Amino acid sequence: MGKYIIKRLLQLVPVLLGISLLVFSFLHLIPGDPAVTLLGDRATPDQVEVLRERMGLNEPLPLQYLSFLGSLVTFDLGTSIFTGVPIWREILLRWPATFELSVVAMLIALILGIPAGVIAAVRKNSIIDNLMMSGSLLGVSIPVYWLGLLLVYLFAVNLQWLPPSGRIGVDVGYSFEPVTGFFIFDALIQGDFRALGNILSHLVLPAVTLSTIPLAILARITRSAMLEVLSQDYIRTARAKGVLEFWVIAKHALKNAMLPVVTIVGLEFGTLLGGAILTETIFSWPGIGKWIYEGILLRDYPVVQGGVVFVAFVFVLVNLIIDISYAFLDPRIQYK
Numbered sequence: 001m002g003k004y005i006i007k008r009l010l011q012l013v014p015v016l017l018g019i020s021l022l023v024f025s026f027l028h029l030i031p032g033d034p035a036v037t038l039l040g041d042r043a044t045p046d047q048v049e050v051l052r053e054r055m056g057l058n059e060p061l062p063l064q065y066l067s068f069l070g071s072l073v074t075f076d077l078g079t080s081i082f083t084g085v086p087i088w089r090e091i092l093l094r095w096p097a098t099f100e101l102s103v104v105a106m107l108i109a110l111i112l113g114i115p116a117g118v119i120a121a122v123r124k125n126s127i128i129d130n131l132m133m134s135g136s137l138l139g140v141s142i143p144v145y146w147l148g149l150l151l152v153y154l155f156a157v158n159l160q161w162l163p164p165s166g167r168i169g170v171d172v173g174y175s176f177e178p179v180t181g182f183f184i185f186d187a188l189i190q191g192d193f194r195a196l197g198n199i200l201s202h203l204v205l206p207a208v209t210l211s212t213i214p215l216a217i218l219a220r221i222t223r224s225a226m227l228e229v230l231s232q233d234y235i236r237t238a239r240a241k242g243v244l245e246f247w248v249i250a251k252h253a254l255k256n257a258m259l260p261v262v263t264i265v266g267l268e269f270g271t272l273l274g275g276a277i278l279t280e281t282i283f284s285w286p287g288i289g290k291w292i293y294e295g296i297l298l299r300d301y302p303v304v305q306g307g308v309v310f311v312a313f314v315f316v317l318v319n320l321i322i323d324i325s326y327a328f329l330d331p332r333i334q335y336k
Contacts, residue, residue, distance in 0.1 A: 008320050012313070019312045020072065020305065024065050027296075027304055034081050034299040068305060077306030082298055087306035090291060096181035097167055098280070098287035102272035104207040109214035109268070114261065116215075117222025121230060122249060132219060139216030148209040148282040155205060163202050165284035172198040206283040210276050214268040221264050225257035232256075259326060266322030270315035 035043075035051040052058045056067065071078055077087035120132040156164035163169065168176060168183060176195040178186045187196035229235065230253055238248050280290035288307060295303030 005320070005324065008323070012316050015316060016072075016309055016312055017069075020068065020309055021065070023305055023308045024061075024068060027299075027301055028061060030296070030299065034301065072309065077309065078302035080295075080303050081300045087302055090303070091288070091307070091310055093181065094286055094288050094291050096183070097285060098273060098289065100182060100184055101203065101206055101210060101276075101280070101285060101287060102269065104203050105210035105272055106214060106265070106269050108207060108211040109218055110265070112211075113215040113218030114222050116219040117224075117261075118226055118249065118254060120219065120223040121226030124227065129223075133223070136216035136219040139212045142212065144209060144213070144276070145278045145282060147212060148205070148279060151205050151209060152282070162204050164205070165282075167199070167202055167286060168195065169198045169202070206279050206285055209282070210272060210279045214264075214272070217264055217268065218261065222257065222261050225260045226253060229253045229257045262322055262325060266319045270318040273311075273314050273318060 035048045035057060049058070056064060059067075068078070075088075077091075079086050080090065083090075116132045116136070120129040123129050152164045155162045172195050176183075176187070176192060177190075179189070180186055183199045184196065187193070187199055235248060235253055238252050239245070243252075276287075277289040277293045279285065280287045281293055284290070288311065292304055292307040292311075294300075295307065
């Protein structure tokens, strides 16, 4: 197991190199100049050239990329061109917001998606099966930005049940002092239940919006895996022995159908942790996705490069943890 983990961690190096090269190349293909954006349209060519030289933008692209790699080796992701704040500090500030949103969204997807897939498989070709699979298809098909705006209009503007954006209300935010950056955890350890309720109310709309695609995918994958397992001989044997149908489904079928489900959970959760740009932008959620999006608009090269490399690292790390969990779900799997 230890050798396998080390091997996978070493495989992370070429992955990050490839991602850094792609991000660097595509970012420099985008029209626009950070120096012009920073100084404004009224800046003289001399002023622009001086700023470009100070930021190292007048160097050949290969040298700029090698400089970025050199900083990456020393775990230095650089400094934002526009704010002057180190990239690591920005990540530490924004990562808790993305983590909380991703965890809540994935919990919604798991709590609703897996039971929906199991019920659809048990009631194959029934009205319930057709309704659930149609709903999952709808969940995958609806654009996230459209669904987010629709939920804001319905529940925040018309009904006024939930706040439309942000992470915490302005009135509550004045008295609430976060310690770790994870607002839910901070509110719990401080015993501030007023702040906790306000934080959870701000989480509802973005989490529901973000959970729709993982929920739909999990429901369809769970149904497919369950149908395959339910056709196996040991399931028929368990039923022939008089085992209650609930235990046949819960103990024998579901456990053996979890491997493909866990794989999808890892992929989807890694994607969510990378920051959902559209969701965070619509709901003004101060996370990694919104931060990278703003960096793209401002041509802030260090923000985009450092942010994407961090996202790639998190994605690969999450999937490494999922791969290791296979051995616990299925003892027949061994890592050599």
